[in-house]
Amino acid sequence: MNEQERPTPEQMLARIRSDSDAAPFASSAGKLRLFLGYAAGVGKTYAMLQAAQAMKREGRDVVLGYIEPHARPETQVLTEGLKVLPPLEVSYRGSILREFDLDTALASKPEFILVDELAHTNAMGGRHAKRWQDVEELLAAGINVLSTLNVQHIESLNNVIAEISGVQVRETVPDSVLERADEVTLIDVSPDDLLERLRQGKIYVPTQAAFALEKFFRKHNLVALRELALRHAADRVHEDVEIARLGSASNRPWPTNERLLVCVGPSPSSAKVVRAAKRLADRLQSPWIALHIESSAAARWSDGDRQQLHRNLKLAESLGGEIVQASGDDVSQALIAYASSRNVTKIVVGKTGDTGHHWWSRAASLVDRLLRDSGNMDVVVVRGLDEAQDASPGWHPNTSHGNVWTWLEAGCYTIVATIITLLMNQVGFSEVNLVMVYLLSVVATAARLGRLPSIFSAIASVLAFDFLFTPPHYRITVYDSQYLVTFAVMLIVGLLASSLTARIRNQAEIARRNERRAEALYRLSRRLANTARTTDLLRETEQIIAEVFDAHTVIYLPDKDRQVRPMLGHAASFAASAKEFATAQWVLDHNDPAGAGTNTLPSSEAFYIPLSTPDNVAGVMAIQSSKPNQQISIDAKQLLETYATQIAFAIERNNLTERSQRAELESETEKLRSSLLSAVSHDLRTPLAAIAGAASSLDANIQRESLDAGNHALLETIVDESQRLTRLVENLLHMTRLSSGNIQIHRQWLPVEEVIGSALHRLNPVLEGREIKVQMEGDMPLIHGDEILLETLLVNLLDNALKYSPNQTPIEIKSEQVNDGIAIEVADRGSGIRPGDEIKIFEKFNRGSGPNIDRRGTGLGLAICEAIVHAHKGTITARNRGGGGAVIRFTIPHDSIPPRITQDFDE
Structure with a gap:
C-alpha cells in the first residue's frame, strides 16, 4: 500500500463509526436518540411513543422511564401496553413532586428507556441537578435512551433565543450532550398548525394557552425558532454526511478545517462571546479554543471578577471548547502568539456597547491592536452587552479594589x-x-x-x-x-x-505563584518517587496540596469490592458524611469529577476528582477550600488534574509492587508446598500400593464363608480406603506436575466412548449400584488429547458428582460436537453450587457445602480438572441446572481436522 492509498486516522475513525452505526445498539455504551422540535406541542413525545410501540412490536424490551403528564388522549393511547417505571415522589416545600427514578431504572436495566424533557431540572436532593445528567448515567450503564428536546434549550443558542423571544430560558442542555446523540429526529409542523393546536387546547389548558399566545407563541417567534431547529438539524445531517464520506474508500484529499480561538475574560459579556464562538465553530465545522490570558491586571481583580471568569470558562467547557490559560502582560501580543502556535485561523473577541474608543478603554484598544497585528488571521468582533448590563457587580475594568x-x-x-x-x-x-x-x-x-x-x-x-x-x-x-x-x-x-x-x-507576583506551583509539582513528583508505602505517599500529598491550594484533602481508596474508604489519619471533618461517601463512590464508579463547583452532586462539601490511570481508577481525591464558600478555580482544577495523575500513577506503582511481592511470596510458598506434596506422595505411593494389593489378594483368596460379616466388612473397608488413598496420592502427584508446568501432553485421536468407558471402568467399584446415563451423538468425531489425562479428568468429575449428590440419584454424561472441538458434560442431582462460587470451586483445596456431601475429599479434584483442560487449551465451566444439581462442562478443542473411522463389513 502506498502513501496515497493509506487511510488517514480520521478515515479509520469514521469507518469504525460507520460500522458501529450499521449495527446499532451493539456496543457496551447505550445509544441516545433525540426527538428535536422548535416548541411545545409539535409532537415530540407522540413521535417518541410511536417509536417505542414499533420497537415493542419487534420484541424489544422498552420501558417508559418518565413521560410528562400531558393529559392528551392521543398520547395516552400510545402508552398502553408499555411497561411503566413508577415515578420517584419527592417532597418539596409542602408539595409532592414526581421525578424520574434513576436508581430503579439502573437496577431494572431495560434495553430501551423513554425519558421525556431532557432539559428538565431535577428536584433538590437528587443525585444530579439536571435530567440530561441522569441520561448520561443511563447511557454509561449500557441502556439505550429515547428523549425529547426543544431547540430553545440548547445552551449555545441561549442568548439568541432571548433576543428573538424576549424570554430568558433558564433550563439548558450542553451542546456536548447533543453531539454525542447517535440519532436526532426532527419533529416539525407549520407555525399555523401549531397555533391552531394551541387554540384547541391540545397543548395547554385554556388559561395557559391564552397567556402563551400573548408571550412566547407569537407567529414571528415560532418562525424564527423553526428556522433554528431546521438549521440545527441540517448541520447534524451535514455532519453525518461528512462521516460517511470519510468512512468511504475515497482517497480524495480533504481541506484542513479552520480553527477558532475566543478570548475569555471576567466580563459578563464573555458569556455571549463564547456562545457566538460556539455557533460559528459549528457552522464552520471546526474545533475551537477558549483562551484566558492572565495579565498583571488580574492581581487587582475582586472575588467577583474571578467567580465571573470561572463561570465563563465553565460555560466554554460545557459547550465543548478546549480550555487554555496563559500568562502575558500584553494581552493582544500573548493572544496572537498563542493563536499562531496553534494554527488558529479566526480570533473571536468581544466589545462593549460603548464605541467611544476612549484612551483609557483597554477593551477598545485590544480590538484595535488585534485588527492591526493579527496578520493573516481573521478577527471576528462580537458586540457584547450594553454598558449598563456589562457593569455588573464585581467587574470593573482597570479599577483598583483597594480600601x-x-x-x-x-x-x-x-x-x-x-x-x-x-x-x-x-x-x-x-x-x-x-x-x-x-x-x-x-x-x-x-x-x-x-x-x-x-x-x-x-x-x-x-x-x-x-x-x-x-x-x-x-x-x-x-x-x-x-x-x-x-x-x-x-x-x-x-x-x-x-x-x-x-x-x-x-x-x-504571577511568576512567584507559577514558580511555587511548579516547585510544588516537582516536590510532589520527587516525594512520590521516593515513597514506598501508600500511607506515607498520601501524607505527603496532603501536605503539598494544603500548601499550594490552602485546602483540606481526603484521599479515598477502594477496597477489594471497589467500595471507597478514606485513609486513616487523613480524614477531614467532611469525610465521614454519608453524602460525601456517596459522592466519592460515584466518582470512582464513573471516573468523572463531581461535587462542589460541578453539575454532578453539587451540594457536596468538597470537589472530588478521580485518581485515574489509562487502565484503572486508583482512588478519589477530595479537596475542600479552607475558606468558607470558596470554589476551586478553573486553573486550580487543571493543576489538580496534573497532581491527580501523578498521585494515581504513584498509588498504582505501589499497588503493583505490593502485588508483585505477594505473588513472589505465593510462588515460593507454592513451590515449597508442591515439593513437599510430591515428596510425601512418592513416599506414600509404594506402601499404599502394597496395602491395596495385599487387601485385594486377601479378598480374592479367602473364602467368604470362612469370614463372618464383621470381618468381611473390615476387609472391604481396607480395599475401598486403600483405593481411595491411591487416587488421592495420584491426584497430589498430578497436581504437583501440572502446577510446575513440567507435564508433557501426548495428544492422540481417541474415540470419546472409549475415554468415557475407561473412566467408568476405573471407578466401577464405587459406581456399583449407581445409575449412570450416557448420551452421545450418533456420528461423534474423535477427541484429540492425552489419554491418561483425559481419563483422570473424567474420573475426578465423576468422583465429584458421587460426593455431592445422593446415592439414589443418577449421574448423567453427555458429549457433543461443537464448532472447535468436543464438549463433555457431567451432571448430577445434588445440592448444586452456591451463587457466586461458579469459579471459586476450581480453586485448590476448595470444598463445597450441602447436606449430601462426602467430607473425605481434599478439594483437589476440580483444580486438577481445570489444570488438565487448560493444558489442552480448552475451557471448563460450572453452573446449576434446572430442578437441582450441578453441571460441569469442558471443551477440548481440535488443533486439526479430526480423522474419521471407517469400517469394512464382510458380506
Missing part, C-alpha cells in the same frame, strides 16, 4: 516626600533634586500599592511641588512658563514609572 487605607497610605508616601523636600530645600538643594524625591515616592507607591494609588501619588506630588517650591509660594499658580514643562515632565515620568513599576510588581 480607604490604601489611599491613605499613598498619601502618606507623598507627605513623607514633602517633608524630606522641605528639609532639603532649607539646606539648599536644587529643584531637580527635589523632583527626584517626589519621583522616588511615586515609584515606591507603585511598587507597594499598585497603579492607581501611584497615579494619585504622582498628581499629588506635582501639586505639592507647585504649592511649596514654585513662585508664588503657597498658591496653585505658575508665573514662570518653564515650570509648566517641569510639571508636565514630572507628571509623565511619574505616571510611566508608576505604570512600569506596577506592571513589574504584578508580573513578579
